[in-house]
Amino acid sequence: MTKSSKTHSPTRSRDKVLQTLYELELSGEDLKDVLKNHPSEKSNTFYNDMLKGVLDNQENIDEIIQNNLDRPFQQLDVIEKNAIRIGLFELMNKELDAAIVINESIRMTKKYGSVEGYKLVNAVLDKIIKAN
DSSP, X not given: OOHHHHHTOHHHHXXXXXXXXXXXXXXXXXXXXXXXXXXXXXXXXXXXXXXXXXXXXXXXXXXXXXXXXXXXXXXXXXXXXXHHHHHHHHHHHSOOOHHXXXXXXXXXXXXXXXXXXXXXXXXXXXXXXXXX
16 A cells, blocks of 8 residues: 555545544634645545535535434534534445445544444434435
8 A cells, every 4th residue: 555545545534524624613714724734635535525525515414414313403512413424425425335434434433522422423324324
């Protein structure tokens, strides 16, 4: 594996998208300013496509999430919310098996989120998949 393919792996890219979405939400800065903190991602097509896709479709994605939640959307932890957004975007736009998408969203939530957060992420994505 070459160095560039390792640094731009889908798993690492998802983590970077999650971190960027987190930073956008908490800092209140615009995307251009936040992207200055991630110069190494400039050439990462997977990262850029996913970040743009999630942001461009956020209103629709958030509506789907809210319709499958048992609590107000605003009560979601920032990491959980963005892990679900990324997972849902991938389910809607990528040719990936649903189990892979859910596992990646759970992995990110376990790595960056609250101790029990992955259970909510799993439940919401599972519910969305079963509804379609």
